[in-house]
Amino acid sequence: MQTEILDEISPGLADESEAGDRKFRTFSSSSVQEYESLRERLAMLIAEDSLQDYQKTSCYQLTLASYGKYKPRIDALRTMRG
Numbered sequence: 001m002q003t004e005i006l007d008e009i010s011p012g013l014a015d016e017s018e019a020g021d022r023k024f025r026t027f028s029s030s031s032v033q034e035y036e037s038l039r040e041r042l043a044m045l046i047a048e049d050s051l052q053d054y055q056k057t058s059c060y061q062l063t064l065a066s067y068g069k070y071k072p073r074i075d076a077l078r079t080m081r082g
Helices: 002-019 032-047 065-082
Strands: 052-055 060-062
Touching: 002 032, 002 060, 002 065, 032 052, 060 065
Parallel strands: none
Antiparallel strands: 052 060
16 A cells, blocks of 8 residues: 555656656545555655655655655656556
8 A cells, every 4th residue: 555655646746846846745535544544655755754744734745865766666657657
């Protein structure tokens, strides 16, 4: 489930990084289970310094280092999704 969540959120976060304006993204869930998984994954990404939470407002942005780290996976996801 954690990898699925990363696969869902990383392309959108990468879009913001690639646009050059370094905007932040928010995420919502459709169920309690999804909320818990999303919250856990976001916390893990913040703890590993891959994600920034703008002033703890639940608005997220990839760090520059994590953009490079996840870029190959993001490119593969984009290719598979067409």
